[in-house]
Amino acid sequence: MIEIGKINTLKVISRLGTQVYLGSETSVKVLLVDKKSPQCQVGDALEAFVYVDTEGHLAATSTIPKALVGEIASLKVVSLNYVGAFLDWGLPKDLLVPFGEQHHELEVGKSYLVRL
Template identity: 40%
Template sequence: MIQIGEFNTLEILRDTEPGLFLGDADNNEVLLPNRYVPKHFEIGDDIEVFIYLDNEERMIATTDEPYIVKGEFAMLRCNAVSKIGAFLDFGLVKELFCPFKEQAFPMKKGGWYLVHCYLDEVTERLVASSKTNRFLDNKELTVDQFDQVDLIVSHPSDLGMNVIVNNKHIGLIYKDNIFQDISVGDRLKGIVKKVRPGNKLDISLGDIGYRNIEPNADKIMQELTDGNGFLALTDKSNPEAIKDQLQMSKKTFKKAIGTLYKQKLIDLKPDGIYLKTQD
């Protein structure tokens, strides 16, 4: 079956005036218009295409790659707002419709919004929603403590920043665990720091405990190398200065330099850290 809103690998059936007709194993067909037809092809070849409905509600194929597909989240720009909703640029000739009822707050032309793309079961059209939380579920978690996860920054809260975890769950990065500038829509790697009662997920942008010493120690070594063997930070430095220069907490910084000192790679002096000359 040809799936709307997804990439499909289909067979080239025949070459016609409007374009190539493609088909699946169930004898379903769809048109690939001439503007998307590759320069070199043969009847019987397989081709990967994205399927959606055109402005006349006909199923159509394209070799263009959209910014978002069914079931995913992405930041999209609003191109226009009409009496029925907003129209978002998702990389294709046709825009992605977001009805007013699916807007967390009113969209404006030129604005960028984090949305989820889904298939309207009645119209079979792809639709966007900025009410992203309703497409996330923490009832049955697919992650455990200390798992590395993919994150999309969702929206700020009084406690920190809410994030979408592995495209399935909602998590929270607390303010005191944020040591870099992050914005809504950013895609990051993180760690499940803790699973709280009610399957609430605490997320860290770094690794947990002693698991993160090595990468942070490597970062300090790189800073020392770039700084000709000197880094003007100590264990008495202001936490903000450490955060600004290294994007890590003071606690993490102290653990990392402790590891390097024990390995006899650095000297700790009142004015900063010195890279030891290796014999």
């Protein structure tokens, strides 16, 4: 079973050009979204962080974020918009903290302890 927000060991189940799909016998296919396709073959096992992308699909990356689900980390606020604050957690897409989940107003450039 794939655990979202965690590092999973998944098998390469198919390759289509530069696209690599990961999964297991009991899971759905997950696209590896790394910019550089790893040297791997169908059947190889890879460790990947699995998350939900902006379109609601499962995605995987070999990049390990600064914190996993259930962990606490000091993360820096990189931007604010009408939805909330965006924190750098080591992945290409910043982590959103909606205003409704903030205990106090977060400021750009400052770091805060965050539990994922």
